[in-house]
Amino acid sequence: MQFLSRIEEILLLAIWKLGEDAYGISIREQVENDTGVKWLSGAIYGTLSRMRKNGYVKTEIAENVGDQRGRPRIYYTLTQVGKERLQAIQLLNRVMWANVPEVK
Amino acid sequence: MFSRLAKGILFLIADEITCSSVIEDMEYRFAQDMKEKGRIRAELSRAFQFIVIIVPLFVETVFGGVSMFKNYIKIAFRNIKRHKGYSFINIFGLAIGMTVCLLMLMYVVNEISYDDFHEKGDRIYRLDCDWGTEGSKMRFAGSMPAFGPALNSEIPEIEVAARIKLNNEMIITSAQNEKYKQSQIFHADPEVFDIFSWPLLEGEPSSVLTDPFSVVVTQKIAKKYFHNDDPIGKTLNIDGNLYRVTGLLKDFPPNTHLNCEILISYATIHSLGKYPSHPWTQWGDDLTYFVLREDSSLDAVADKVNSLLTRNTGEWFTDKMDLVVQPLSKIHWETEYRGDVGVKGNILYVYLFLSAAILVLVIACFNFMNLSTSRYLDRMKEIGIRKVVGANRRQLIRQFLTESILVTVVSMVFGVLLFNLLYTSLYSYLGAPFSFSLSHFQNLYAIVVLMVLVVGLLAGSYPAWFMSRFHPAEIMNKRPVKGTSGVSFRNVLVVLQFAISIILIVGTIIIYQQIDYMKNTDLGFDKEDVVLAYFPFTNPEAKEKYPVIKTEFLKHQNVVEVTGVYTVPGINSQYNMTVRKKGGGEKESVTIQALPADFGLVESLGLEIVAGRDFSEDYSLDSKESVLLNEAAVKTFGFDNPIGERLLLFGNKEVSVIGVVKDFHVKSLHSKISPMLIYFDPKFYLLTATKIKPEDPEATLAYMGDVWKTVLGESEFNYRYMKDAYDSYYFAEEKTGKLISIFTILALFISCLGLFGLAAFITNRKVKEIGIRKVLGASVRSIATLYSKEFTKWVIVSNIIAWPIAYFLIHKWLGNFAYRIALTPIPFVMSGVSVLLIALVSVSSHAIRAAMANPVESLRSE
Secondary structure, X not given: OOOOOHHHHHHXXXXXXHHHHOEHHHHHHHHHHHHOOOOOHHXXXXXXXXXXXXXXXXXXXXXXXXXXXXXXXXXXXXXXXXHHHHHHHHHHHHHHHOOOOOXX | OOOHHHHHHXXXXXXXXXXXXXXXXXXXXXXXXXXXXXXXXXXXXXXXXXXXXXXXXXXXXXXXXXXXXXXXXXXXXXXXXXXXXXXXXXHHHHHHHHHHHHHHHHHHHHHHOOOOOOOOHHHEEEEEEEEOOOOOOEEEOOEOXXXXXHHHHHOOOEEEEEEEEXXXXXXXXXXXXXXXXXXXEEEEOOOHHHHOOOOEEEOOOOOOOOOOOEXXXXXXHHHHHHOOOOOOOOEEEEOOEEEEEEEEEOOOOOOOOOOOOEEEEOHHHHHOXXXXXXXXXXXXXXXXXXXXXXXXXXXXXXXXXHHXXXXXXXXHHHHHEEEEEEXXXXXXXXXXXXXOOOOOOOHHHHHHHHHHHHHHHHHHHHHHHHHHHHHHHHHHHHHHHHHHHOOOHHHHHHHHHHHHHHHHHHHHHHHHHHHHHHHHHHHHHHOOOOOOOHHHHHHHHHHHHHHHHHHHHHHHXXXXXXXXXOOHHHHHOOOOOOOOXXXXXXXXXXXXXXXXXXXXXXXXXXXXXXXXXXXHOOOOOOOOOEEEEEOOOXXXXXXXXXXXHHHHHHOOOOEEEEXXXXXXXXXXXXXXXXXXXXXXXXXXXXXXXXXEEOOOXXXXXXOOEEEEOOOOOOOOOHHHHEEEEEHHXXXXXXXXXXXXXXXXXXXXXXXEEEEEEOOOOOOOOOOOOOOEEEEOOHHHOOEEEEEEOOOOHHHHHHHHHHHHHHXXXXXXXXXXXXXHHHHHHHHHHHHHHHHHHHHHHHHHHHHHHHHHHHHHHHHHHOHHHHHHHHHOOOOHHHHHHHHHHHHHHHHHHHHHHHHXXXXXXXXXXXXXXXXXXXXXXXXHHHHHHHXXXXXXXXHHHXXXXXXXXXXXXXXXXX
């Protein structure tokens, strides 16, 4: 099985944390809050688009909640595959960091 | 609004779902930036966002991730480095092509975006009118002041209407008691803010212009008169009256016909007692704009407006006046309106520039394709290996496209840099009266990104598909692969490239010839050393003092002759009258151009009398009933011997013809000389024309200025040379001529660059053949001729393609001129031969070098 890349991991975590409220802007802001770094939009949306293709996330179109111009807003949620991958990477991290002397 | 083009690009490279998210995010950030940093920085940061979003998305969609992409980029850079010469030619040629293209597109974008920023723009119209009887109709941009309020209250189809009125220059006295001349001052109804989307930074749109003596100023004006203080509530002294500043407008973008700097409330006109007492019949030069309701039709409005006119004015009026409704989008292009405001554009030149921009880019693209294809032939082995190791065709195509897009991006960077360096100086050199607003730069850069994608894909596509087609066994085999010579396709490109260059050269030569012809043709008058000065419109007594001015002027030794006149060549006004032969019926009357003038006209303008005599003060009847005709008028009336013939002016005034002047061009050579009648009538003088001696014009002008100021009590003597006035008719042509010639040279340069590279490539491939020929006894000359011959053939084919197209286009352009040069084959042959010579020079240098080389060098390896 292929492991998630770091960007994918961070994004999936952000979506998971946001739960019902994960859409473009909120995801970006969540990620920026979590990492404390300004992200290039291209990195975020490019990765989101790839993860959608790989079936880690699915999207839902919500009419009438976006901005005043009436564009629909796209909500992102994790798929079963996405969740499994996230669990795998969590396990991996845990295993990797177990019994490691403190890194100084 | 997120620029539509940028959005289009986005949708091109990413899926719909992702696009929606991205757009929402960008709009959100933009709105935030607007609040925090202001518009300009918000726009800039959005442009940056756009670029950084496009690239990763592109990589993601096309390459399915970063790692493969990195590999492609690495290979591409290696290839650029390995073939420095080719890469240089490629990048340099493409960069110049892009710069040229951008420079021309900038003009086009600026022109077609005139007045496009009003939200209700497609529903805004202006009420204009035709005035006059059949034959002497004139179009006016303005109408009577009563229309504004009447449209608002009486026509339900009109959402809102407002009047705007341009004032002459006014004097503004600052707080420090300094006096400034200020133009672009408009009176305006408060409703203007409901019509036009003028961004009011301070003040309430509905109330800023309601009270008399209130003004709204732009930031520029506020800075000029109040420096950094808040202008609201301050007073402004305009022409001695005190106005209160009630609103602050954002500076207007340069591409609007209503370029206001100060708006004075329309109510002020009432308060000053300047509102006409009969607003339905007295002309006010009021420009009346209105917004049509969304569900209403324009026809209904037109009918109602005309019935308004009938109800409120008499028959005398309605006979002469027709109301015309003009959409906002046409105001920039329609030139025949008198009293109009703003700079006019010419759609012909927009098309010309747009097509030239595309052509130059096409040339550069062809070049690029040509060189890439020939270079890829060298990489057959690489492709073979890649295929053997397992690359599929799609991957190879991607690799080649990456390379070509990379080269395009690099050239774009140079191209945009060059463009930024050049555009200000180029446009100021050409004297184009515009600056550029930021939103257009954004559009322009969106075009650039699109251009890169299109050029890169287009230029890379042929080599990519062509090269990835072969079976590896075919390639790895030593024998040359069928169809790899690629000659036929490349020949087509070279031929097209040169055909375009030839068309451009022919165009340049003929435009120059026509300009030259227009400047040097015998105009029938002498435009040198004639000083024109208008009687000030605001001073009604000025005309009556004309005789005094004339006597005073003539006292100076260097003044040859003075005349008062209605119009002179170089000035766009025309006065028509109906004339018929005495004894002829009403039906035989014709409308001809009339020129009211004083006795000195013929000598002042250097006209030539071909029959009869000039006006003379010796004949007392000359000032009452004598006229001069021009030759065209003689022909119109069909006189065999015009002298002494009697004519009826306006159907009742009887005059006799005393002389005939040779035809002279009152208008530019665009239009035919119309029949003209010159008669004596001081009521109609609009200006004086003074012929002076060429010696020491400064002293003469100073003397004339003194006379003018003392006699008329004016503060200034505004004069203009007739030569300048007349030559300005050809301003557009000259400007275009200059631009096209610069672009032609560049296009030719790009083509040659391509040919040079191609020739280098071909001779390189044939180096062994040349060696063998030499060993067998061929001379340098015969070898050089052999290889040059091939290129000669192509250039000749290009000529054959280019000539008819060039002929067609040039013929169309010359159709603009009533007087024009005859089309001879010389420019065509000239451009053909010069292109041939240039091509030969760039090709033969390679051929000669190859032929001079010692055959041992090329042959010893086998």
